[in-house]
Amino acid sequence: MTKGKSSGFDRAPQCAYLRPMILLGIETSCDETAAALVADDRRVLAEAVLSQLAEHQPYGGVVPEIAARSHLDHLDTLIRRVMAEAHLGFSDLAGIAATGGPGLIGGVMVGVMTGKAIAAVAERPFLAVNHLEGHALTARLTHDVRFPFLLLLVSGGHCQLLLVSGVGRYRRLGTTIDDTAGEAFDKAAKLLGLGYPGGPALERAAAGGDDARIPLPRPMLGRPGADFSFSGLKTALRHRLAEMKGEAPPQAIADLAAAFQQAVIDCLADRTANALEMAKDAAPVTALVVAGGVAANAGLRRRLEQVASAGGLPLVAPPARYCTDNAAMIAWAGVERLRLGLTDRMDFAPRPRWPLDPTAKPGARA
Numbered sequence: 001m002t003k004g005k006s007s008g009f010d011r012a013p014q015c016a017y018l019r020p021m022i023l024l025g026i027e028t029s030c031d032e033t034a035a036a037l038v039a040d041d042r043r044v045l046a047e048a049v050l051s052q053l054a055e056h057q058p059y060g061g062v063v064p065e066i067a068a069r070s071h072l073d074h075l076d077t078l079i080r081r082v083m084a085e086a087h088l089g090f091s092d093l094a095g096i097a098a099t100g101g102p103g104l105i106g107g108v109m110v111g112v113m114t115g116k117a118i119a120a121v122a123e124r125p126f127l128a129v130n131h132l133e134g135h136a137l138t139a140r141l142t143h144d145v146r147f148p149f150l151l152l153l154v155s156g157g158h159c160q161l162l163l164v165s166g167v168g169r170y171r172r173l174g175t176t177i178d179d180t181a182g183e184a185f186d187k188a189a190k191l192l193g194l195g196y197p198g199g200p201a202l203e204r205a206a207a208g209g210d211d212a213r214i215p216l217p218r219p220m221l222g223r224p225g226a227d228f229s230f231s232g233l234k235t236a237l238r239h240r241l242a243e244m245k246g247e248a249p250p251q252a253i254a255d256l257a258a259a260f261q262q263a264v265i266d267c268l269a270d271r272t273a274n275a276l277e278m279a280k281d282a283a284p285v286t287a288l289v290v291a292g293g294v295a296a297n298a299g300l301r302r303r304l305e306q307v308a309s310a311g312g313l314p315l316v317a318p319p320a321r322y323c324t325d326n327a328a329m330i331a332w333a334g335v336e337r338l339r340l341g342l343t344d345r346m347d348f349a350p351r352p353r354w355p356l357d358p359t360a361k362p363g364a365r366a
């Protein structure tokens with residue numbers, strides 16, 4: 001299944017004699033195979049995303065070997081498709097950007113090898129993009145966001161608060177010490193029998209529930225700093241379910257879903273407010289940016305609007321297809337890096353872990 005096949009942002013027209021710089025982006029670090037062509041004037045010329053959801057669904061999570069094989073099977077076709085759609089040849093490219101990590105290493109290897117091969121044939125620069133940098137810079141593709149800004153990155157693979165001061169200039173203010181927010185939603189949904197992926201299913205179930213009827217804890221709330229923890233919340237949910245002896249009626253499931261969702265939102269909002277205070281000490285941030293699959297949650301967006309406006313800032317949330325894993329964000333990070341001459345050598349080795357802020361102490365996630 002392909003989604004979000006092509007789009008373009010309306011921007012000021014280019015001068016005829018100033019040809020835009022166009023990059024091919026490749027994303028293969030998890031369970032989406034994606035290719036995109038992005039110009040330095042912020043137009044997305046063509047994009048294709050192939051979700052592997054159906055292949056992993058029977059296992060209730062992403063199986064690395066299945067993911068790598070599927071990237072290998074489909075990436076060439078997706079690249080051919082975006083090149084044809086934009087009527088471009090490889091020689092029209094200014095560079096090739098591929099996710100170099102962090103991620104499932106088999107998939108990252110497929111993307112990096114493909115990117116290097118095209119770069120070698122077309123004699124163009126190769127750029128190994130940190131997947132987290134892709135998420136971090138997306139708001140500058142979709143909105144006029146200036147550095148520095150605070151990023152809340154919340155997905156299945158990542159749960160971080162980052163002060164983004166420039167390309168390659170990231171300070172991690174908080175990370176999770178156990179599960180990511182996306183994992184928390186997925187595991188809670190599984191416990192409640194709501195299916196996979198859990199976030200959207202849990203949000204739907206929560207709509208019919210009362211979030212105040214069954215109390216759940218808010219780990220880390222009110223503590224200094226901006227780190228997250230969700231495993232205690234998941235355990236509390238398991239206990240509440242156990243107390244019902246496996247006979248939770250549909251209304252209790254909805255109430256538990258609502259209580260769980262509200263607890264996660266409260267934790268994310270509390271940690272983000274702290275991070276805004278921490279960021280202020282370092283630099284006057286221009287915006288609060290949210291990205292990652294969990295950013296699709298309507299209740300979370302509403303709450304983050306309040307957090308941002310309390311700090312006198314706008315909340316910037318890229319459209320959902322650019323919040324989740326995609327190749328336009330990799331191509332765009334490539335544009336930003338190429339402008340600064342930050343290209344990579346052909347012996348770049350794919351990285352399973354690659355923290356954006358190498359000075360931060362290791363967390364549960366890269």
Ligand code: KG4
Pocket residue numbers: 030154155156157158181182183185186197198199200203292293294295296297298323324325
């Ligand atoms: O960014 P993403 O598509 O993939 C990565 O993990 O990198 O994020 C997927 C995560 C899943 O854990 C999913 O349950 C969660 O985002 N998610 C949501 C919602 N939609 C997706 N969580 C809460 N509410 C949602 N509406």
Ligand code: ZN
Pocket residue numbers: 131135155157158324325
């Ligand atoms: Zn991601």
